[in-house]
Amino acid sequence: MISDLVKRYGATLAVDDLSFEAAFGQVTAVLGPNGAGKTSTLECLVGLRKPDGGTVRVLDLDPVRDAKALRARTGVMLQDGGLTLGARAGDVLRHIASLYATPRPVEELVERLSLASFLRTGVRHLSGGQRQRLALAVALVGRPELVLLDEPSAGMDPQSRRVVWDLVSELRSEGVAVLLTTHLMDEAEALADAVVVVDHGTVIARGTVAELTRSTGLVRLTVPDGLDTAALASTVDAPVREAAPGQYVVEGAGTPELLATLTAACAAQGAQITSLDVGRRTLEDVFLDLTGRQLR
Amino acid sequence: MSSSEPTRARPAPASAPASPVRRVLAQSRFEARALLGRSEQVLLALVLPALALVLLSATDAVDLGLGGSRIDTIAPGVLALAVLATAFTAQAIMTAFDRRAGVLRLLATTPLGPGGLLGGSVGGVVVVQVVQTVLLGGLALGIGWRPAVVAIPAAILAGFLATATFTALALLLAGTLRAEAVLGVANLLFVLLAAGGAVLLPAANLPGPFAAIAPYLPTGALGEALRTSLATGAFPARDLAVLAVWAVLTSLATRRWFRWF
Numbered sequence: 001m002i003s004d005l006v007k008r009y010g011a012t013l014a015v016d017d018l019s020f021e022a023a024f025g026q027v028t029a030v031l032g033p034n035g036a037g038k039t040s041t042l043e044c045l046v047g048l049r050k051p052d053g054g055t056v057r058v059l060d061l062d063p064v065r066d067a068k069a070l071r072a073r074t075g076v077m078l079q080d081g082g083l084t085l086g087a088r089a090g091d092v093l094r095h096i097a098s099l100y101a102t103p104r105p106v107e108e109l110v111e112r113l114s115l116a117s118f119l120r121t122g123v124r125h126l127s128g129g130q131r132q133r134l135a136l137a138v139a140l141v142g143r144p145e146l147v148l149l150d151e152p153s154a155g156m157d158p159q160s161r162r163v164v165w166d167l168v169s170e171l172r173s174e175g176v177a178v179l180l181t182t183h184l185m186d187e188a189e190a191l192a193d194a195v196v197v198v199d200h201g202t203v204i205a206r207g208t209v210a211e212l213t214r215s216t217g218l219v220r221l222t223v224p225d226g227l228d229t230a231a232l233a234s235t236v237d238a239p240v241r242e243a244a245p246g247q248y249v250v251e252g253a254g255t256p257e258l259l260a261t262l263t264a265a266c267a268a269q270g271a272q273i274t275s276l277d278v279g280r281r282t283l284e285d286v287f288l289d290l291t292g293r294q295l296r
Numbered sequence: 297m298s299s300s301e302p303t304r305a306r307p308a309p310a311s312a313p314a315s316p317v318r319r320v321l322a323q324s325r326f327e328a329r330a331l332l333g334r335s336e337q338v339l340l341a342l343v344l345p346a347l348a349l350v351l352l353s354a355t356d357a358v359d360l361g362l363g364g365s366r367i368d369t370i371a372p373g374v375l376a377l378a379v380l381a382t383a384f385t386a387q388a389i390m391t392a393f394d395r396r397a398g399v400l401r402l403l404a405t406t407p408l409g410p411g412g413l414l415g416g417s418v419g420g421v422v423v424v425q426v427v428q429t430v431l432l433g434g435l436a437l438g439i440g441w442r443p444a445v446v447a448i449p450a451a452i453l454a455g456f457l458a459t460a461t462f463t464a465l466a467l468l469l470a471g472t473l474r475a476e477a478v479l480g481v482a483n484l485l486f487v488l489l490a491a492g493g494a495v496l497l498p499a500a501n502l503p504g505p506f507a508a509i510a511p512y513l514p515t516g517a518l519g520e521a522l523r524t525s526l527a528t529g530a531f532p533a534r535d536l537a538v539l540a541v542w543a544v545l546t547s548l549a550t551r552r553w554f555r556w557f
Binding site: 021046047048061067068071072073074076078080081082083084085086087091096099100101102138142143144147 | 401410
């Protein structure tokens with residue numbers, strides 16, 4: 001649980017009055033572009049950084065003052081890995097397991113995350129996806145009540161991501177609270193019970209994926225020669241924007257009436273439609289609407 | 297997408313830390329293995345001192361101006377060199393690269409915590425030093441070294457204070473500089489101190505002002521303490537006092553400036 005969190009680095013405000021809560025038996029995804037303050041927030045949660053304002057409570061404890069009591073109860077996967085580069089993968093996992101009184105059996109994690117093929121390989125020589133799987137095993141070996149994962153499937157191939165997603169779902173059904181940061185929309189859509197969209201250090205939207213994507217539907221169309229969006233918008237009486245050159249999005253439920261008006265308007269402009277797609281807003285649409293489309 | 301009901305029920309808490317002693321022992325073992333598992337560290341901590349021991353005791357080519365038995369002067373110096381190599385150079389380099397890879401940050405979130413990390417670092421160094429002392433000491437005994445047995449407690453105390461000082465300095469370096477800079481500085485200081493810090497050879501052998509300064513360096517105090525006590529059985533009071541002051545000063549500086557993350 002976080003309320004009104006503030007974190008500054010010198011003059012830079014990384015986290016500005018941010019509040020949210022993660023519940024047991026739920027996966028909470030913190031979604032945001034790079035530099036939104038996701039990692040800073042997570043570091044405050046695990047006691048690696050001291051907040052400059054606000055309150056952070058983890059399992060009803062203060063992450064800085066009660067760090068000792070919390071360390072065994074939380075499992076953390078950091079973005080930079082934090083695995084000893086010079087050691088073998090299996091030795092790292094067994095070593096972390098030995099810091100707990102009743103760890104998960106190492107063999108079970110090896111099996112679940114398919115680590116067997118590289119247990120005797122030095123961490124330095126692992127691929128990005130292999131390191132991520134090992135880091136996840138390290139985060140889970142102590143049977144944590146709260147799991148914090150900073151971009152867990154970064155650098156993973158699709159098969160590895162499946163395995164990670166299954167494991168996270170399993171943790172949820174065991175009643176573990178899972179908090180993960182991601183900028184992968186499909187990951188949040190596949191896993192999250194609650195989504196918190198963060199930008200510029202503050203929460204700009206929150207809800208379930210269904211709630212966030214509920215609003216009106218969308219019609220996407222491709223017109224390679226270009227369209228007069230203003231004229232089209234006034235004809236169909238719905239907002240129209242050019243998502244990419246020649247690709248347009250009409251923000252409205254794709255009813256037969258709208259499609260008839262839309263195609264008639266294109267005919268009036270003499271515009272050849274090469275594809276037309278009716279659908280709902282994806283989390284990615286919501287995210288881009290909220291955080292803007294320009295690179296930064 | 298999930299359809300599970302939000303629940304506020306806690307899972308049955310199954311997470312529990314191992315006891316503090318077990319955690320520190322596990323970390324010590326892990327660090328000792330890491331130190332002994334790297335070929336460059338083995339070279340620095342064992343091969344180099346062993347070579348110095350064999351060459352300096354076997355040849356008269358280098359006139360050291362030593363009175364008495366050469367081996368009685370050289371063996372304590374080699375042990376001091378081994379302490380410096382492990383507690384300072386190896387420890388600084390390993391901590392610096394672990395810190396850069398985020399290892400210290402991650403371990404700080406496990407039951408080990410920062411305190412256990414420190415304990416484990418010292419424990420790892422001590423384990424390696426025991427291995428070094430057994431192997432190098434055994435080699436020296438084979439060559440003909442006959443240390444004064446009565447002085448062994450004083451020698452161990454000197455080794456302990458020097459280890460505290462060198463480890464604190466290593467962490468200070470690793471916790472404030474970039475990893476590549478630590479690699480350079482730790483090796484450079486090792487060479488400079490080994491040559492001019494009265495580690496391997498008595499301070500009296502050094503030229504001019506160095507002979508006067510060296511006994512007050514932690515390296516010189518360690519070297520002189522081991523030579524004095526193990527060769528003659530005398531209690532090296534001044535050297536131990538110098539080492540104690542260094543241990544306190546360096547520990548305070550490290551407490552003040554070291555950053556785990």
